Amino acid sequence: VNVLGGEVCMWGEYVDEGGLDARVWPRAAAAGERLWTDSTILKTSDVEPRLQAHKERLEARDIKSDAMTPAWCAQHATKCF
Template sequence: MRFYDCDPYNALITNENQKKLILGGEACMWSEVVNEYNVISRVWPRASAAAEKLWSDHSVTDKTEAARRLEEHTCRMNRRGIGAQPPNRAGYCQ
């Protein structure tokens, strides 16, 4: 949820005209806690949260619904062979 809480429109930009210039964003992964064995499983749930926030309308703020969507997307990634770790807590895929 920390990643979902990051709102590019609430950053240091206060000028409404400058906010209209935001075209996208990026998700970074610091490497002090990853290696070749866990980089994929750690990156994708976090990047998915950033993508959810960036691609959703600015009025979408319900964290409970976002958590449900992110959990569903993690299951989708796992079914497709991307070993993504649970984004919220220990969960299960149907």
């Protein structure tokens, strides 16, 4: 299957204006991983470092983002995934 594009939706009744970025970006990053990463890669341990790096890029640009993974997992990646 060839994916030509993808879309992530956010319904307004679940978030107010101040929380939009925080809710959208983690979900968009996860969708991007699934859409554009080789479909044979299924281990979450392969994905987590990329999602954490993306969260750090968002924070460096002053974009609020909910946690990509639990904080404990970011500190103990080998025990979490």
